[in-house]
Amino acid sequence: MKTIKGQLSIGLVCLALGLMLTLQFRNVQNYGGILSVQRAQELASELKSARAQRDSLQQRVKEYEKRMLEYEEAAAQVSVVAEGMRKDLERARLLAGLTDVRGPGVVVTLAEVQAGQEFNVFYIHYDKLLKVLNELNAAGAEAVSINEQRVIATTEIRLAGSHININYQRFAPPFVFKAIGDPQTLEAALKLKGGIAEELEYYGISVSIKKEQDIFIPRYSKVLEFKHAEPVTE
Amino acid sequence: MNRLYKNTMVLIAALFLGLTLTIQFKSSQEQVGIVTSETVPQLENELHNLSSEIEGLRQQLTDLRNRVREYERAMDAQGGLNEVLEQQLAQAKVLAGLAEVKGPGIEIVLDDSSWELTGDNDPNLLLVHDEDILTVVSELKAAGAEAISINGQRIMFNTEIRCGGPTININSVRYAPPYTIAAIGEPSILYGYMSGQESGYLDLLEYYGLQVSIEQKDEIVISAFTGSVNFKYVRTSKEGE
Numbered sequence: 483m484k485t486i487k488g489q490l491s492i493g494l495v496c497l498a499l500g501l502m503l504t505l506q507f508r509n510v511q512n513y514g515g516i517l518s519v520q521r522a523q524e525l526a527s528e529l530k531s532a533r534a535q536r537d538s539l540q541q542r543v544k545e546y547e548k549r550m551l552e553y554e555e556a557a558a559q560v561s562v563v564a565e566g567m568r569k570d571l572e573r574a575r576l577l578a579g580l581t582d583v584r585g586p587g588v589v590v591t592l593a594e595v596q597a598g599q600e601f602n603v604f605y606i607h608y609d610k611l612l613k614v615l616n617e618l619n620a621a622g623a624e625a626v627s628i629n630e631q632r633v634i635a636t637t638e639i640r641l642a643g644s645h646i647n648i649n650y651q652r653f654a655p656p657f658v659f660k661a662i663g664d665p666q667t668l669e670a671a672l673k674l675k676g677g678i679a680e681e682l683e684y685y686g687i688s689v690s691i692k693k694e695q696d697i698f699i700p701r702y703s704k705v706l707e708f709k710h711a712e713p714v715t716e
Numbered sequence: 717m718n719r720l721y722k723n724t725m726v727l728i729a730a731l732f733l734g735l736t737l738t739i740q741f742k743s744s745q746e747q748v749g750i751v752t753s754e755t756v757p758q759l760e761n762e763l764h765n766l767s768s769e770i771e772g773l774r775q776q777l778t779d780l781r782n783r784v785r786e787y788e789r790a791m792d793a794q795g796g797l798n799e800v801l802e803q804q805l806a807q808a809k810v811l812a813g814l815a816e817v818k819g820p821g822i823e824i825v826l827d828d829s830s831w832e833l834t835g836d837n838d839p840n841l842l843l844v845h846d847e848d849i850l851t852v853v854s855e856l857k858a859a860g861a862e863a864i865s866i867n868g869q870r871i872m873f874n875t876e877i878r879c880g881g882p883t884i885n886i887n888s889v890r891y892a893p894p895y896t897i898a899a900i901g902e903p904s905i906l907y908g909y910m911s912g913q914e915s916g917y918l919d920l921l922e923y924y925g926l927q928v929s930i931e932q933k934d935e936i937v938i939s940a941f942t943g944s945v946n947f948k949y950v951r952t953s954k955e956g957e
Contacts, residue, residue, distance in 0.1 A: 488722050491726065492722075495733065499733050526759065532770060533766065546781060550780055553797070557787070557797035560797060567801050570809075574805065574811070577945060578813075578873075580811070581952045582952070583953055587949065613850070619876040636861065636862065638858035640855070645761055662949050703769050705772065708817070708819075708900075709902075710819040710900050711818070713809075713815050714818050
């Protein structure tokens, strides 16, 4: 009798122990492990200092930009020709994507209908992002950004491993398109019967379109320069 | 003796259980917020993007410093400011696609299939579609192309490439096959990317029977965008807005 009691209690303890162990393992699996917690903390603090660095750099860039624009303003005062040149310069910079812009338009958010699936639908249908951009352009978009990356003439949208490259930056869903133009037309182009929004929803990507009166789109975040293309001079 | 042995066993098991519990609690306490297995790659991407942004800002700063210095220097010379303004404008036009440019690069020609249309094959597969061109252009950009044109039409930041029945509209102008896609950039890199494993898209088109040719060129001329740029909605955002 006594041995049975003893054995039973040991059995119970073992059972509890086993359960605890299982729980422990499961937690570790869900949370990516203690190692990844450490790595995440490391990355988070690196991110924090990088953000501070970016902000101070941004401040200095703004200062110099202001000074440059002041000089250009001064140069434009000299003659009518110079004033015309300054206006052309502003327009060319806008077209090149080198200035921050504002205006009415739409904000389009694409997300997975069922997040956290083994296969991320965006990685299978990444070319659909190109199509959304193409439809916005066809509808007369005057400036576009995707996840705050300004779309310029050389902007690529490309699947690279487990992320999507835009301006050589890495992104994962959701994807947020901002487009400046006639809000009505832009929305209608996407929502067309049998159009891109329907197509995306068919593939399991949710599309939300918001019309807005004032959208801000940042400039291309790097210095744009050509190494091979040079102007043809007559 | 036997009893002592059993008690010791229970003690060890209990100790072990206690330890496990402690570790369990400790590790779940450390997890402030939720660190899932997706968190690390996400943070890594963010850090990668931020570093690249910082690098870009550094470049911008150097670039702006040089420009400001040029203006400062020009202030002293007669008509100097005008000259600098002119230079800045010429440069901005090149970057915006408003100037004709030349340079080394590659030329890709896409044409509809020459296969006979029999009852078995889908005629749709034998044609060059807007999406094919759209993808090829995006791959060229990924490979580092600086300027691209299709049948002479300059690709701008907002160029649409869209099916319009038997033809394709590019910058609201209609084009029919064959489509000649010209790109300026390092020819060997562009060629290697487009013809090799990295892209593979041209190979796929060829497999479906489209006629595809790709050639490196020492000099390609890409014309300026000639369409209208009279924008109605967008405006430059000035500081402090």
